[in-house]
Amino acid sequence: METLRLQFPALAQSGLHYLDNAATTQKPAAVLDAMAQHYANDNANVHRGAHKLSARATRAFEGARRTLATLINAPKVEQTLFTRGTTEAMNLLASSLGELVLKPNALVLVDQWAHHASIVPWQQACGRKQATLKPVPMAADGRLDFDAYQQLLAQKPQVVVLTAVSNALGCRLDLPRYIAAAKAVGAVVIIDGAQLVAHEVVDVQALGCDFFAFSGHKMYGPTGIGVLWGKSEWLEAMPPYQFGGEMITTVSFEQSQFNVLPFKFEAGTPAIAEAVGLGAAAQWLMSQDRRALAKHEQQLLNYAQDKLRALTGVTLYSAFADNIGSLAFNVDGEHHADIGVWLDQAGVAVRCGHHCCQPLMQHLGISGSCRMSLAAYNNQQDVDAFIDALTEYLEFINDDA
Numbered sequence: 348m349e350t351l352r353l354q355f356p357a358l359a360q361s362g363l364h365y366l367d368n369a370a371t372t373q374k375p376a377a378v379l380d381a382m383a384q385h386y387a388n389d390n391a392n393v394h395r396g397a398h399k400l401s402a403r404a405t406r407a408f409e410g411a412r413r414t415l416a417t418l419i420n421a422p423k424v425e426q427t428l429f430t431r432g433t434t435e436a437m438n439l440l441a442s443s444l445g446e447l448v449l450k451p452n453a454l455v456l457v458d459q460w461a462h463h464a465s466i467v468p469w470q471q472a473c474g475r476k477q478a479t480l481k482p483v484p485m486a487a488d489g490r491l492d493f494d495a496y497q498q499l500l501a502q503k504p505q506v507v508v509l510t511a512v513s514n515a516l517g518c519r520l521d522l523p524r525y526i527a528a529a530k531a532v533g534a535v536v537i538i539d540g541a542q543l544v545a546h547e548v549v550d551v552q553a554l555g556c557d558f559f560a561f562s563g564h565k566m567y568g569p570t571g572i573g574v575l576w577g578k579s580e581w582l583e584a585m586p587p588y589q590f591g592g593e594m595i596t597t598v599s600f601e602q603s604q605f606n607v608l609p610f611k612f613e614a615g616t617p618a619i620a621e622a623v624g625l626g627a628a629a630q631w632l633m634s635q636d637r638r639a640l641a642k643h644e645q646q647l648l649n650y651a652q653d654k655l656r657a658l659t660g661v662t663l664y665s666a667f668a669d670n671i672g673s674l675a676f677n678v679d680g681e682h683h684a685d686i687g688v689w690l691d692q693a694g695v696a697v698r699c700g701h702h703c704c705q706p707l708m709q710h711l712g713i714s715g716s717c718r719m720s721l722a723a724y725n726n727q728q729d730v731d732a733f734i735d736a737l738t739e740y741l742e743f744i745n746d747d748a
């Protein structure tokens with residue numbers, strides 16, 4: 348793991364314990380080099396140039412798409428769309444799929460863990476179509492309530508949006524079970540995989556969902572790029588999301604013909620260097636022993652969980668043995684932002700706030716929390732530095748009291 352850590356230049360900064368990986372991960376040299384090499388040698392626009400540079404840029408861009416398709420075991424490369432990230436993927440779906448499947452009185456389910464990126468686009472689409480958005484509630488232990496989910500499924504929703512791993516809590520969903528139940532009632536199933544891809548191997552065919560969205564920057568890739576995978580039957584039937592260059596075959600002032608997949612959903616000049624960087628991130632991930640990384644992260648998370656549990660005055664939210672990546676907590680009577688500032692002074696980077704999950708925070712009866720989140724390069728020293736700084740904070744407030 349120490350040699351893996353050395354591949355991340357940002358982590359060489361002394362005194363930095365980066366535990367904000369659910370917000371965004373650091374990037375390995377392989378990704379930085381791929382992007383620098385693209386700009387230094389191959390920079391050109393893709394798909395339409397007559398020259399060598401454009402051909403090289405196109406090869407790299409479409410090669411990256413093939414790598415991403417391999418990463419998630421997509422059956423067809425053209426089902427793998429580049430987006431700006433999970434947020435844009437959800438907007439694309441709410442706008443385009445929403446146009447296709449939502450009728451007045453239609454029902455859309457979004458789980459209680461959902462990020463605003465899953466809630467708001469579908470809320471807007473439901474508003475436009477006089478459809479209804481309902482949350483899949485949580486059980487008292489913090490997991491989703493499967494019985495309540497089944498009762499909602501009995502109302503025959505058109506669309507079900509599920510969060511693979513909660514970014515605010517680190518809880519994981521039993522995806523095969525939840526997807527199969529929604530498919531059994533004929534719903535279109537969309538998975539927000541933003542917090543899953545960096546941590547576990549994803550196989551969209553085995554999952555059986557209709558769509559799977561994720562962001563590059565949360566899986567060691569660049570910002571501004573992500574992927575939406577979808578089944579061809581839906582992508583073919585859905586209207587385009589944005590209009591302009593690249594997504595057309597012919598245009599006249601009277602009408603336009605739209606391009607084939609994936610270009611139909613990629614209007615304008617794409618994020619070329621970012622796609623190249625994301626392809627490099629996917630290659631990098633696939634070249635690792637994924638099981639060993641997952642085991643390492645799990646051991647570290649359990650270690651952090653045990654240490655947090657041992658601290659008096661700390662409330663842990665839904666900490667399970669099978670959490671992925673993140674742990675959320677508060678110090679009783681303290682504002683989460685104060686804890687974040689204290690930890691930062693000790694070089695420990697965590698995220699404090701509502702984590703773009705205000706409905707979840709309302710459900711928990713809190714305004715926000717602190718979240719420590721791991722990546723494969725974190726080590727025990729990072730967790731120890733975090734626990735030591737938090738212990739000092741607890742001593743400080745107790746002395747003060």
Ligand SMILES: Cc1ncc(COP(=O)(O)O)c(C=O)c1O
Pocket residue numbers: 369370431432433434435462464465510512513514539541542562703
């Ligand atoms: C679960 C989840 N969904 C969606 C998003 C939105 O991702 P992005 O901001 O990369 O579009 C995030 C980012 O925090 C997330 O954690």
